[in-house]
Amino acid sequence: MGEDGGRKRGGGSDAKGRLAGLRRLMKGAGLDGLMVTCMENVRYLTGFTGSAGSVVVAPRRAYFLTDGRYTTQAREQVNGYTVRQYKAPLKDVAELVSSLSITRLGIEAEHISQASYRAFRGAVKVHTVRSTGGLVEELRMVKDGGEIDALRGAAGLVEKSLEDVMGSIRPGTTEWEVAVELEHRFKLSGSEKNSFDFIVASGKRGALPHGIATDKKVRKGEMVTIDCGGRWKGYYSDCTRTCVVGKPTGRQREIYQIVLEAQQKAIEAVRPGVKVEDVDAAAREHISAQAYGKYYTHSTGHGVGLSVHEEPRVAQGNTHRLMQGMVITVEPGIYIPDWGGVRIEDMVLVARQGAEVLTEGVTKDFLIV
Numbered sequence: 464m465g466e467d468g469g470r471k472r473g474g475g476s477d478a479k480g481r482l483a484g485l486r487r488l489m490k491g492a493g494l495d496g497l498m499v500t501c502m503e504n505v506r507y508l509t510g511f512t513g514s515a516g517s518v519v520v521a522p523r524r525a526y527f528l529t530d531g532r533y534t535t536q537a538r539e540q541v542n543g544y545t546v547r548q549y550k551a552p553l554k555d556v557a558e559l560v561s562s563l564s565i566t567r568l569g570i571e572a573e574h575i576s577q578a579s580y581r582a583f584r585g586a587v588k589v590h591t592v593r594s595t596g597g598l599v600e601e602l603r604m605v606k607d608g609g610e611i612d613a614l615r616g617a618a619g620l621v622e623k624s625l626e627d628v629m630g631s632i633r634p635g636t637t638e639w640e641v642a643v644e645l646e647h648r649f650k651l652s653g654s655e656k657n658s659f660d661f662i663v664a665s666g667k668r669g670a671l672p673h674g675i676a677t678d679k680k681v682r683k684g685e686m687v688t689i690d691c692g693g694r695w696k697g698y699y700s701d702c703t704r705t706c707v708v709g710k711p712t713g714r715q716r717e718i719y720q721i722v723l724e725a726q727q728k729a730i731e732a733v734r735p736g737v738k739v740e741d742v743d744a745a746a747r748e749h750i751s752a753q754a755y756g757k758y759y760t761h762s763t764g765h766g767v768g769l770s771v772h773e774e775p776r777v778a779q780g781n782t783h784r785l786m787q788g789m790v791i792t793v794e795p796g797i798y799i800p801d802w803g804g805v806r807i808e809d810m811v812l813v814a815r816q817g818a819e820v821l822t823e824g825v826t827k828d829f830l831i832v
């Protein structure tokens with residue numbers, strides 16, 4: 464990473480390389496200008512870690528604009544961009560764009576409100592303004608060494624917390640207590656932020672793929688599915704395990720084993736060049752072959768990075784191919800209404816030889832607590 468030695472760089476980002484990559488994608492999309500307003504994209508491009516700012520990419524120059532609270536921080540973190548302070552964000556960005564030799568400007572339509580768009584369109588003097596989605600997101604799919612290190616750090620937060628907390632569950636512990644204990648451990652381990660409200664779904668609630676923790680008490684014989692993650696240097700982790708309180712029944716063992724095998728098959732399918740949908744199919748076909756296909760109700764995974772859920776979506780119909788450096792989750796599950804469910808989720812790096820599981824430090828044995 465260190466070709467420019469001691470120069471201070473936000474988040475270790477390779478601003479120059481990323482900007483060059485973005486310009487290639489802009490050209491392919493017929494754009495000679497781009498306004499970036501999604502903060503994860505802004506951070507990715509510039510290294511800026513604050514919460515307000517915009518990037519304007521023009522044919523020969525690139526600008527970063529933020530308000531007065533952040534100009535000092537921006538001058539420290541942002542390299543390769545001309546830093547400007549704005550007072551009225553939309554109006555000032557529109558004014559800057561109008562002064563540049565941009566004819567076809569892309570904007571991130573998903574990250575700007577209708578009202579803001581109308582105000583911006585009225586103020587900007589550019590021949591064409593086009594909604595674009597996914598340009599920076601496409602670059603973000605493939606992680607560089609610094610990003611992979613951050614993701615390893617984020618995965619480490621789970622490794623330090625999840626197994627211990629599962630081991631502490633007793634009959635009578637509430638889902639909420641489990642979630643709070645996990646959050647506490649994450650924070651002590653240095654997590655900047657929870658990835659999302661942690662899912663702790665016990666007993667029949669395990670049939671809800673997104674059952675966030677409630678005040679329900681865990682009872683003996685119930686399975687508990689826990690889905691959690693933290694943030695490390697801006698990058699998120701996301702990991703799920705299912706354990707059982709007391710001796711499992713035959714059916715609980717059977718379903719756990721099917722999900723585990725499905726997950727292993729999907730992980731084995733991961734390597735550069737493979738269609739993303741084939742990773743989904745590897746898990747889905749195994750679950751379907753055991754006659755539980757109708758209980759597998761979501762896609763197999765998603766990219767993870769500066770956002771918890773990002774491209775590529777590991778789903779049926781996604782014919783994009785995996786590339787070395789992508790980091791995806793592999794998280795099949797079986798959810799049976801009025802009975803419960805099992806999900807097992809790992810973060811997987813697409814390495815040259817195949818999959819490298821970043822969360823492998825968290826056991827996948829059917830943990831009996």
Ligand code: ZN
Pocket residue numbers: 690691701702703808
């Ligand atoms: Zn998850």
Ligand code: ZN
Pocket residue numbers: 701702764765792794808
């Ligand atoms: Zn996930």
